[in-house]
Amino acid sequence: MSVLAIEGLTKSFGGFTAVDDVSLRIEPGELRGLIGSNGAGKSTLLHLIYGKLEADGGTIQFDGSDVSRLPAHVRARKGMGLVFQLTSVFDALTVEENLMLGALPKKPRTRLSVDREDVERIMALLELNDVRYRHASQLSHGRQQWLEIGMVLLTKPTLLLLDEPTSGMTRAESRHTAEMLKQLQATQATDAIVVVEHNIEFIRLVSDRVTVMHRGQVLADGTIDEVQANGEVQASFLGRLN
Amino acid sequence: MVALLVLPIISSDRFLIDRFGRYFLFAIFALSVDLIWGYGGMFTFGHAAFFGGGGYIVGMLTTRSGWVLPVPFWMALVAAVATSALLAVALSYFVFSGKGALRGVEFAVVTLAVAVIAERLANAGGSVSGGQNGILMQSRLGIPGVISLHRGYGFYALTGLLLVATYVGLKWFLQTRSGLIIRGIRENEDRVDLLGYEVPLIKRRTFVLSGALAGMAGALFYVHEGIVSPTAVGVSASTLVLLWVVLGGRGTLLGPIIGAIILPHLTASLSGTLLDTWLVVVGVILVLVIVVFPSGIFGFLSKARDV
Numbered sequence: 001m002s003v004l005a006i007e008g009l010t011k012s013f014g015g016f017t018a019v020d021d022v023s024l025r026i027e028p029g030e031l032r033g034l035i036g037s038n039g040a041g042k043s044t045l046l047h048l049i050y051g052k053l054e055a056d057g058g059t060i061q062f063d064g065s066d067v068s069r070l071p072a073h074v075r076a077r078k079g080m081g082l083v084f085q086l087t088s089v090f091d092a093l094t095v096e097e098n099l100m101l102g103a104l105p106k107k108p109r110t111r112l113s114v115d116r117e118d119v120e121r122i123m124a125l126l127e128l129n130d131v132r133y134r135h136a137s138q139l140s141h142g143r144q145q146w147l148e149i150g151m152v153l154l155t156k157p158t159l160l161l162l163d164e165p166t167s168g169m170t171r172a173e174s175r176h177t178a179e180m181l182k183q184l185q186a187t188q189a190t191d192a193i194v195v196v197e198h199n200i201e202f203i204r205l206v207s208d209r210v211t212v213m214h215r216g217q218v219l220a221d222g223t224i225d226e227v228q229a230n231g232e233v234q235a236s237f238l239g240r241l242n
Numbered sequence: 243m244v245a246l247l248v249l250p251i252i253s254s255d256r257f258l259i260d261r262f263g264r265y266f267l268f269a270i271f272a273l274s275v276d277l278i279w280g281y282g283g284m285f286t287f288g289h290a291a292f293f294g295g296g297g298y299i300v301g302m303l304t305t306r307s308g309w310v311l312p313v314p315f316w317m318a319l320v321a322a323v324a325t326s327a328l329l330a331v332a333l334s335y336f337v338f339s340g341k342g343a344l345r346g347v348e349f350a351v352v353t354l355a356v357a358v359i360a361e362r363l364a365n366a367g368g369s370v371s372g373g374q375n376g377i378l379m380q381s382r383l384g385i386p387g388v389i390s391l392h393r394g395y396g397f398y399a400l401t402g403l404l405l406v407a408t409y410v411g412l413k414w415f416l417q418t419r420s421g422l423i424i425r426g427i428r429e430n431e432d433r434v435d436l437l438g439y440e441v442p443l444i445k446r447r448t449f450v451l452s453g454a455l456a457g458m459a460g461a462l463f464y465v466h467e468g469i470v471s472p473t474a475v476g477v478s479a480s481t482l483v484l485l486w487v488v489l490g491g492r493g494t495l496l497g498p499i500i501g502a503i504i505l506p507h508l509t510a511s512l513s514g515t516l517l518d519t520w521l522v523v524v525g526v527i528l529v530l531v532i533v534v535f536p537s538g539i540f541g542f543l544s545k546a547r548d549v
Contacts, residue, residue, distance in 0.1 A: 050436065076438035090429035092493075093422075101426050104419055106438040148433075155437055 001064050003028055003159050003192040004049070009058035011044055018044040020216035021058070026159065031185045031193045033207030033224075035200065037236065041216040042196050043085075046163055049194075050082045051075045063158050077106050081157030081190070085164040087144040089151070091137035095128050098136050098147055102154030122150045126180070142173030146180070153189055160190045166199050178205040212236075259398045261510065265503045266401035267463040270408050272486045272498035274455035277412060279484075280493035281421075282448050283428030285350045287480050288357035289456055294474030295329065295360065296322040296457035297464025301377030302370060315381035319461050326457020327450050334446040343442060345431065354477065361476035376471030383465055397466060404462075408455060409495055415451070416495075424448050428493075489531060491538025500540055 004026040011019040019041045026032055036042045047053040049060060051072035060068045067075050076082070090098050099122060103114040123129050126146040131139060136147060145165060152160065162181075166174040182205075185193060197203050203210060203224065210227045212220040214236045220227050227233050253259065271293050278284045303311060303318035313321070337344045337352055344352060364371045371377065383400060384391040391400040415421050423444050426434045435441045464470035473479060486505050491497025508527065512520040535542035 073435045073438055073440055076436050082436050084433070088430055088433045090426050090433065092429055093425060097422060097425075101422060101434070102437055104422070151433075151437065 001028075002026060002061070003030075003063060004194075005061040006049070007059045007061075009045070009048055009060065010056050011048055011053060012056055017216050019048060019055075022213075022216070022218055023058075024211060024218065024221075026192045026194060028191045029185070029188070031181065031195070031206055031208055033203035033210040034194060034196045034213065035198070035203055035210060036213035036219075039215075040213040042213045043163065044216075045213065046082075046161060046194075046196050050080055050161060076155065079156070079158030081152035081155050081160045083145070083148050083152050083160070083162045083165060085167050087141060087148055087168075089136040089139075089144050089147050092135060094133050094135055095123075095139070095147060096132045098151055099123060099128075099154055102151035106155075118154060122153055125183070126150045140173075142169045142176070145169065145173075145177070149180070153184070156190075158191045160184070160193045162193065162195045164197055164199075165195065166197065166202050174199065174202055175205070178202055181206045256394050259395060260393055261507070262503070263397040263401040264463065264466065265506055266398075266405040267459045267466075268483075268486065268502040268506055269405050269499040270401075270459035271456050271463075271483055272490070272502040273408055273412060273495065274452040274459070275483050276487050276492060276495070276498040277415075277455070278449055278452045280487060280498070281416065281428060282424045282445065283431075284445065284449065285346070286353040287350050287477065287484075288353035288355070288360070289452075289483060290460075290477075290479035291353075291356050291360040291475050292326045292329065292453045292456035293460035293483070294364075294464070294470060294476070294479060296326050296460030297467075297470035297474055298364065298371060298377065299325045299457070300381065300461040300465055301372075301379055301470050304381045305377055305379065306370070312380075315383070315465065318381070319458070322461035323454050323458045326460075327454040330450040330453025331446070333453075334449040338442040338445045338449070353480075357475065357477045357480045361472050364472035364475055372471075374472065376469055376474070379465050379468050379470070381465050383462065392466065401462065404458075405499070409499070412495055420444055420447060485528060487538075489528065489538055491540035491542075491544075494538070494540050494544070497538045497540035501538065504539070 002025045004024070006022060006024040009019055009022045010017065022045060034042050034045070044053065048055050051067070051070060055068060058068070059066055062075065062078060062080060065078070067078065090101065093101070096119070099119045100114050103119050123132060126149065128143065128147060128150065131143070136144060139147060149165070165177055169177065181193060181195070184190060195203065195206060207224060209222065210224050211218055212227055212233050219236060220230045220233045274292070275286060275289050279286060299322035300315065300318040303313050303321055304315055305312060333356065337349055364376070365374055367373060382390065382392040383397060389396065391397055416425070423434060423439055427441060427444065431441055460474070464474065486501035487498045488501070489505055490499065490501025505528070509520070509524050512523055516523055531539065537545065
C-alpha cells in the first residue's frame with residue numbers, strides 16, 4: 001500500500017490552474033524529490049497534500065484512507081509531518097520545550113506526559129543537546145531548521161514533507177541536512193519523505209526518485225539520472241539551471 | 243513583591259489595607275488578561291465585559307426581586323463566574339471556530355466591539371441594569387452574623403488569598419499540556435496546528451478560564467465598591483487593564499500583579515496631591531516606563547538578574 005496516493009488533483013486560483021490533474025504515488029521507504037521552476041506548482045501541491053488548501057478536484061489517499069477533505073491538524077494527527085520553508089519554531093520557548101510540543105500526545109489530556117527517551121534520542125540525532133535550555137531564537141538558521149525537523153519527527157510521522165529545507169542554509173548546513181535525511185531514511189524514522197527543493201545538488205544527494213513539475217503538471221518522474229536525461233526536463237527546468 | 247503584599251499588614255492605615263485589597267482584585271483581572279494576551283497571543287480590547295459583567299450579574303441577582311430573586315451573594319457570585327464563562331464560551335465559539343477563525347487585529351476588533359456593545363446594553367438596560375446610574379449593591383462580602391470580609395483586614399485576606407490561589411493555579415496551568423500549547427500558539431499558531439493540535443479548542447479553553455477569572459474578580463470588586471455602572475464593562479476599563487499588564491510585564495505572572503498594584507496606587511496617590519495635573523503626570527510616567535522597559539518592570543528586573 002502506498003504511503004501517499006494522489007489522483008487527478010487540481011487547484012485553480014481564478015483563471016490560473018496552479019495544479020493540473022496531478023497524480024503521484026509515494027511508496028514506503030522512499031525519499032522523493034519534488035522539483036520544478038518557480039510557479040511550477042510544487043508548493044501548491046504541497047499545500048494541498050497537508051491540508052492548507054482544499055483541492056478543486058481529485059483525491060488524496062494517505063496510508064490507505066481518503067484525507068482530501070480533512071483539516072490540516074487531523075492530517076497531522078494521522079501522521080503527516082510538515083517542515084516549513086521559512087523556519088517555523090517557537091522562538092520564545094527553549095529547544096527542549098519546542099521538542100516537547102512535538103512529542104506531546106495530540107488528544108486532549110491535562111497531564112504533560114511525553115516520551116522523554118524519544119525527546120533525548122531526537123535531540124542527540126540533531127546535535128541539539130548543548131543548546132537544550134536556550135531559546136529557539138538564539139539558534140542559527142540551520143539549527144532552527146533541524147529543530148523543526150526534530151519537532152515534526154517527534155510527532156512520529158508516517159510521511160515527512162519538507163518544503164525547501166535548505167533555503168537560507170550554508171553549504172555545510174545543507175550537506176549536513178542531506179546526511180541527516182539519509183539517516184532518517186535508513187533508520188526508518190518515518191515511512192517516507194518528500195522534499196520540495198530548488199537546490200538540485202541537494203536533491204541529487206538525497207533522493208532516490210525525482211518528480212519534476214512544470215506549469216502545474218507532472219513533467220517527468222524517475223531516478224535523478226533518468227530525469228536529467230529527459231529532453232523536456234532539460235528544456236523546462238534543468239537547462240535553465242546549467 | 244513580597245513587600246508589596248505584606249506592606250499593608252504592617253501598616254496601621256486601614257484605608258491603605260482596604261486599597262490593597264482592591265489592587266489584588268485588579269491583579270486577578272490583569273492575570274486573566276495576561277493569560278490570553280501575554281501567554282496566548284490573543285490581544286483583547288474588551289475584557290472588562292467579563293470583569294464588569296461579573297459585577298452586573300451579582301448586582302442584578304442580589305438587588306432585583308421576582309421569581310427566585312434576590313438570591314444570596316455567594317450564590318450570585320457562582321452565577322457571575324458561570325455567566326462570564328458562558329459568555330466566553332459563546333464568544334470563543336464565534337471567533338475561534340471554523341475557517342473564518344479570527345486572529346490578531348481582527349480578534350482585537352471583535353473584543354472591542356464586545357466592550358462597546360456591553361456598555362451600550364448596560365446603559366440601555368432600564369430597570370434591569372439600572373441604566374446610566376448602574377446598580378447600587380446591597381450585599382456585603384462575608385457570612386452575615388459570622389464574619390465580615392467587606393472592609394479592612396478581612397477584605398485584604400480574602401482578596402490576597404484569591405490572588406495567591408490564582409497565581410498558583412495559573413502557574414500550574416502553564417506547566418500542563420494546555421499551558422505549553424497555548425504558549426506555542428502565541429509563538430506560531432500554524433506550527434501548532436500542523437503538529438496535530440486542535441488550536442481552536444485550546445484557545446477556547448484558555449479564553450473561558452480567563453473570562454471566568456475576570457468575572458469572579460469583577461463580582462467581588464463591585465460588591466466591595468457598592469456600585470457597578472456602565473463604564474465598568476466598557477472600553478476604558480478594558481484599556482486600563484492592558485496598561486497594568488504592559489507596565490508590569492506581559493507574558494509573566496508576577497508582572498501583571500506588579501502593574502495592577504503600582505499603577506492604580508500611583509494614580510490614587512497623585513490624584514490626591516496633584517489635583518489638576520495628576521493624569522498628565524501618570525501618562526508621562528507610563529510612557530517613560532514603557533519606553534525604557536519595553537518588557538515591563540518585571541521583564542526588566544528578570545533580564546537584569548540574568549545579566
